[in-house]
Amino acid sequence: MGINNTPTKTNYSVDVQLFSTSNDFSANISCLMLPQITSNVPCNVINYKSWNLPSNLKLSDPEFYKPGNIDMLMGIELYFEIMKCDKRVRPGGFPVIFETELGWILSGEYPSENTSSSPETTCLTLTNDQLQQQLKQFWELEELVVLPKAKEQDECEQYYRNTTTRDFSGRLIVRLPLKPDRLPETHSIKQVCDFKR
Known part of the structure; x- marks a missing residue:
């Protein structure tokens, strides 16, 4: 596991003898090779x-x-x-x-060397x-695609705005939108249930 818990694959390592240019210090270390x-x-x-x-x-x-x-x-x-x-x-x-x-x-x-009044940070x-x-691919996959609204969706929203009210207790009274030609014109709940089956 590498920096920031990011896996980094390496196929090579090398043994290095490190020498100082200032004194006689030296050290033997093993290093992983990275690009x-x-x-x-x-x-x-x-x-x-x-x-x-x-x-x-x-x-x-x-x-x-x-x-x-x-x-x-x-x-x-x-x-x-x-x-x-x-x-x-x-x-x-x-x-x-x-x-x-x-x-x-x-x-x-x-x-x-910044002469402006705002401080400079490095x-x-x-x-x-x-x-x-990986982050780029993630955000490309997670990008929100906004589809254009269908005419039917606009009609439903308009219907909701025009027909929704509140009663005296504060509850919403919502009339369900029914498409014409989908339900038979009847007052019989049994006929409506039979139609939906």
Whole structure:
């Protein structure tokens, strides 16, 4: 079962030895092969020049500000192995800087270049094309088809409006519409019942 309980079929796995470019850290992990983890992250180029990042930091992804493919999604079993204790928080809505075995990473909100008075929000989500296709098919199947009203239906509604009243207790008095030429003209209930059989 995959992200959002969506089944994703994979036929291949690979054993990977992960090496850090910052130090001598390495890890052996097994990975499932998928055509795509998510769309490019970030969605747009981020102007980070005003963030005044410390120049001595060796970032795990020096081009974090450019949209790019996600190569690997690591599980929690590796997370605690790569995270270190050093964390730098800067005021002013800048991302938090974390030290990892793979280099420094940035996480959190960042100042917007949006000059309008309304705030700008960026939301990074994982997408699943198979789920999108299933939802599309569901809504196509469940689409409400409105058929044009038949003349007979309009006549019935008009008959109801013209003949329905309320009695003194508030109950509705409804005259049933009868089609001409369907029932014999008679006052005998027995003849009506015999006719319906």
